[in-house]
Amino acid sequence: MDPQQLESIEVDLLLEAIYRRYGHDFRNYARASIERRVRQFHAQSGCATLSDMLPRLLHDEAFFADFVTRFSIPVTELFRDPQVYLALRNEVMPVLRTFPFLRIWHAGCASGEEVYSLAILLDEAGLLARSTLFATDFNDTALERARAGIYSAADMGEASRAYQRAGGARSLADYYHADAQHIVMKRRLRERVTFANHNLVTDGVFTEAHLVLCRNVLIYFNQALQDRVLGLFRDTLVRGGYLCLGTRENLRFSAVDSSFEVVDAACRLYKRLA
């Protein structure tokens, strides 16, 4: 058997074992990315073959926890893709204003920068006081960081430029307290957000929402899993509610395409049809 086929069998066995032992289901993550990450983890595991990792994954919870973090990739930043926040500001906020209260779900929020960026937009639209933001991820370490809202002061120059490109007219520094090394997002932003562990693969609808943001998460899933998760978002959204995906993600060819209209194709902004 060629080594690639053998590796594929070993990866299947590892993913199946993890699912049955821990309930974490990576079986429908995009295959190339999964295989790359398993290989990287194996290279520094000290195990001779991929299969040799199986008993350790089953019996050593710390080994498993380390393994799982490889699949999380909690990379994010404040006002990532500023043009998307500009579109949210100009095209979505005016419509959200017509609802008496707002529920917003950030699925796959990582360390929370996306959530605070949106909270700032809501504040500037005069909508923060009537908004509840729910921010979820399956990575508890990332959620802890998100809850604390503490980030590196060194990143604030770039973040400030992104905020301005997103149509921000104030100073980003109005939204945080700073010392030499760190910034902490102001309490009035943090207190609008509820952070919770939620797994998009195995958990159900999270809340009824007027806006769902799930950016740069679906790229890690295969089409079947993307369809499942997009179905979750369709069922979560009120009619006329909005969905915002990452700039490399798309509703086209998905099972829920006909339930949405395109609001801004480049920014991957969609509206749930009535």
Ligand SMILES: C[S@@+](CC[C@H](N)C(=O)[O-])C[C@H]1O[C@@H](n2cnc3c(N)ncnc32)[C@H](O)[C@@H]1O
């Ligand atoms: C690249 S980050 C995206 C962060 C942010 N949305 C952004 O675009 O900047 C991807 C996040 O998706 C989360 N994620 C991956 N699979 C998930 C799942 N099954 N359920 C919940 N979150 C998941 C990861 O833990 C990670 O924090």
